[in-house]
Amino acid sequence: MGVIKGDRSIEINAPADHCYDIVADIEKTPEWAKPLKSLTVLERDSAQRPVLVDTLTDAKMKTVRAVLRYSFEPKRAVRWAQEEGDAASLTGSWTFEDIGGGRTRATYAIESDPGKLLGKVMRGPAETIVREMLLISGTSGLREYAEGKVSAAS
Numbered sequence: 063m064g065v066i067k068g069d070r071s072i073e074i075n076a077p078a079d080h081c082y083d084i085v086a087d088i089e090k091t092p093e094w095a096k097p098l099k100s101l102t103v104l105e106r107d108s109a110q111r112p113v114l115v116d117t118l119t120d121a122k123m124k125t126v127r128a129v130l131r132y133s134f135e136p137k138r139a140v141r142w143a144q145e146e147g148d149a150a151s152l153t154g155s156w157t158f159e160d161i162g163g164g165r166t167r168a169t170y171a172i173e174s175d176p177g178k179l180l181g182k183v184m185r186g187p188a189e190t191i192v193r194e195m196l197l198i199s200g201t202s203g204l205r206e207y208a209e210g211k212v213s214a215a216s
Contacts, residue, residue: 067169071179072201076158076208078137081168084208085140085156088112094207114145129153150177156204166208170201183186 074081084094089112092098097120105114111134119126128147136141137158144152152174159167 065173065175067171067173069165069169070145070201072205073161073203074168074205074208076165076166076211077164078158078166080211081166081204081208082137082140082156082158084204084211085158085168086134086136088115094203095201097121104129124148139186148177150175168201168204170204 084090089101089103092101099118099120101118102116103112103114104116105112107113111132113132114129115132116129117127119128126148128144128149130138130142130152131145132142139155139157141155142153152172154170154172157169157171159169161167169178
């Protein structure tokens, strides 16, 4: 099995700074990213942001473990790369674009080489199901959470 990759953009009725702040608050990710079953912070940077986390994600056919290293581009992007885990490799990102009127275009991208073990589980239609589930649940979860927080603050 080859590399699984994809991206999805979504428009959110909330400012880009607000969307970035939600995604950059790594410890609260399980509140809005439903496939994420657990997250444990292993290391923090000088600003006390989590930069190394151990995660368990429900990938439909299997629960997948990944230790992810995060990097931050304040108010623009959050990126991560797997340092160890069940997949051979995993990278991802959220990027944010202010599209005016207090709205944001948020783009979620993932790229993974599932390796031999996960590759046996995720073949053909299963690969498509997992990729779409991760992309749709991530972007929809962020939109619902961000728009809910904006409405609550109004």
